[in-house]
Amino acid sequence: MRSLVLNRNESTCLLSSDFRSENPLTQTRTFHIQTRCATYPNRPKTLIKRIDNITIDIISARLKNVVSPLDIIKWLNNFEENEIKYAIDIASNLTVYTSYEIEEIINSSLNILFPKLEANDIIIINPIGNFGKSGSMVTYFFQKTDFHRKHNKKIIMLPTVQNFTAEADKNYSLVLLDDFVGSGNSIKTYFEDSIDSLKSNFKEILFVGVAGMKQGVELINPIFDRIEIPKSNIFKKAFSSEASYFGYRNYIQHREFCFKYGIKLTSPKVRKDKSEKFINALGYENSQALVSFSHGSPNNTLPIIWSNKNNWFPLIPRFFSDKISVSKEFRKSISYELSILKEFGSENLHNEFFTHQIKKGKRSFSSVSKIDFSIYAIIKLSRSGFTEINICQKLGILTKDYEQILEIGKQRGLFNQGNNLTLFGLEIYQDAKKCIKRKNRNFEYESADYFAVKETNYIPRIFNGKS
Template identity: 35%
Template sequence: MQKGKVIIQKEQVDQIDNICKKLHNTLTPLQIRNWLENFLPEEFPTALRVIENLKYFTLEEIINEYDQSLRRILDNADEKEKMFLHGLGKFGKSGSSMIYFVRQTPTYKSNEERFKILDNPDKLAEKGVNNNTLVLIDDIIGSGKSLMTYYREQIKFQFAKKATLNIKILVLCVAYMKESLTVLKEGMPDAIIYGTQYVKAFASGSSVFGYRPKMLPVRELCYHYGKNLFSKKDWKTGKTEIHPLGFNKSQSLIVFAHSVPNNTLPIIWSSKNDWFPLYPRNADGKVSRVKEFQKETWLWINIAYKLGIFKTSNTESIYTKNIDFSILAIVRLKKQKRIIPIICQILGITLNQYNEIITIGKERNIFDLNDGLTEYGLAVYEKIKKSLKIHHQEGKREKYNLKQIDQYVPKKFLGKT
C-alpha cells in the first residue's frame, strides 16, 4: 500500500489520546496523525508502539533530577569542598543551557556559596579548582564519545602540564545510556556519573518493546526510515556515516522540554527528506511548529467564542482579539509545562508583555496568584479540548483545514508597534 490519507481505527484514536496525555500534551492528536503519514498504513501500529515508549522530561522533572543528584553530591563531599559547575560544550549547546536548570534547584539555591559556575574549563588551576571538584553538566550522555572528546581536548592536557593538579571530576546529567559507562571508564576511570541510567531501545534481553520476536519489527521500522533521516560527516576521515538509530547507535527514546537530543531515534525529530517530525530539532522545523501552534490556537479561539468562554461583542477589537489569543496560547503552553522564556519565544513577546497578559488573565480568573492555572482556567482548557475532539471526530475539517482559518496579525501589540 502507498502512503496517503491517514485512516485511524477507533482503538488507535484512543491510543493516540493516551499518548498525548503521557507526553504532557506537548503533542496534539493532529501532529501525531500527520507524523503517521510518514509511514504505510499497515505500519501505523508499530509506529505508535515507538512513541508510546517515549520518555518526556518536563521542566519540573529536569529540575528534580538535578536537585536529587546535587544533594547526593554534597552529601558525599567534605563540608569545605567547593563545586565548580561547567556545562559541556560551547555557549548555546545543551550542556551550557543546563546551567539554567541547575540554578533553579532547591539544593543549589540553599547552598549557593558552595557552587561556582565556570563558563569555560581552561586554566583550572588559576581558577581555584585545584583540590576541589569539577562537575561537568549535560542533559544526556549518549554514547559517551562526545563527552570523552570534550574532556580530552579541553581538560585532560591540563593534568599533564601541572602534575600537582588534584581535581575530582563528576558528571551530572538527567539521563545517561548504560553503554556510555564503558567509554567513560576507559577515558575517565576516576569520574563518577550522576543521573538516571537508561538502556538502548533495542537492547537484547531488556528492550522496552519486549522479547526479540516482538522487538525486531520495531527496530526494522526505525532503521528502515532512519537511515535516510540522519547522517553526520566525520571531519577527520572525511566519511559520512548514517545514524539510523540515533547518534552512534544510542537508540534513545528521550525527549526534553527544552530540546530532543540526536541520540534519540531520528524518526522522532528529523525533518530531512520531507519527513514530518514529532519534535523537530532544526530551526526550520521549530519555526514551522510555532506557526502551526499559532494556527491551532486561532481555532481554539473560534471555539472559545462559540462556547461563550470569551465575549464576542468586542471580537472586532484589535486589542481584545490579541489578548484573547495570547491568554489562550499561554494556557495551552502552561499545560505543556513550558517555561516562561520558551513561552515568550513562541509568542514573540517580551517578559513585560507576558506579565501584562498574565495580569489580565488573573482578572478573568484564568490564572492564579502564582501565575498557574485556576480551576476555571483548567476547565476552560478541557472544555475547548473536548469540543475540538468532537469537532474532529465529526469530520467537519480535513486535517483541521488550518490554512482556511482567518489569521489575525496585529500591527500593534499592547500599544507597541
C-alpha cells in the same frame, strides 16, 4: 459516523469515527484520519490511517502528554498502513523525561555528590556543548532546583573553563552537566580538549546526566572522579540481544522497519571505496536510543522520532528549526481562537484580550495586542500542564519576556504572585473555552462530504417557450 475538523489552517485534518463492537460496554472508537497538508507538498494529498482512541491514549500517556494526540496521528501518517503496528511499538517503548523529572534528577544527583559543603568549597557548573544545545538547556533546569537555591552562593556557572583562575584558599569541584550520554564520544572529546589540561585546578571532576546509553557511560566512566546518572536511566541499545523492548530476541522486524526510514532521514558516511554506510540510520553512531526529553530529542535516538528531513513529521523534534515550525503552527491556532473570541466573546473577554485601540476616521476599533496574544497563549498552555520553558519554546520567546508578560497579567488580575491563575483568570479562561467550544460545535458534526464540491444538474422549467 461523524467527522471532526481538527485543524483549519494550512494542514487540514478531517477525523471521522464510528463505534465497532458487539458488546456495547466495551465499545472502542476507530478513527479514520484524512489529512490534506499544504505544508508538506511532496507528501500524498490524502493519507488515511485507522487507529482506535485507546491506543492513542496509551501512547499519549507513555509520552507523558508531551506530544498531543493529533501530533501522534500526524507522526503515524509518515508510515505505510501495514507498518503502523511497528510504529506504535516504537512510540510505546520511548522513554520521555518531563521538565519536572529533569529538575528532580539533577537535584537528587547533586545532593548525592555534595551531601555537605564546607566554607571554602566552591562548585563550578559547566554545561557540555554550545549555547542552545542540550547542555545549556539542562543548565536552565539546574537553576530551578532546590540545590541551586540553597547553595547558590557557592556555585559558579561557566560556559567554558578555559579562562578560569583558581584562588589558593578555595576547594573547587568541577561538574560537567548534560542531559544525555549517547556514544560518549562527544563528552570524551570535550574533556580531552577543554578540561584535561586544567585538572590541577580542581579537587575533583564530576559528571551529572539525566540519562544515557550503557556503552557511552562505560566509555566516559574512567575520565571522571564520579558520575551520577540514576541506574534506572541507563539504557541498552533498542535492537540489542540484551534488550527486551520487543520481546526476547524479537527485534529484527522492528530494526528493519526503523532502518528503512532511517536511511532516508540521515546522511551516509562515504567510505574510501566510495561506497555508503548509513551509520546514523538508527541514531548517531548506531546508538539505537529510545529516549527523548520535553525540550527535544538527542540525535542518538532513532531518527524516525525527531527528524524533519524529506518532509518527515517528527514526534518529538530535535532541531531548533523544528521547534520554530511547531511554534508557528501553535500561534496560528491561537490566532484562530482569538478571532472567535473577538466575534462572539463576552465583554470580559473583550476587555482582557482586545486592548489595542485602532482609530479610522471617526470610528474606533479594538484589536489584539502582542501582550494580549501572549497572555491568552500562556493561560491556555499553563492550564494544559506546560512548564515555563515549554511555553517559551511554543511562543518563541525568552524567559525574561515571559516574566514581563506575567507581570502585566498580574496587573490585570489574571495571575497571582505565584504566577498561577487567580479566580478571575480562571473564570476568564472557562469563559473562553465555552465560547470556542460553542462556535466549533457547528464543525464537529459536519461530514467530509460537506466540504466536497457538489454537482448541480440544472434543468430549466421552460425551454424554447415550452414547459
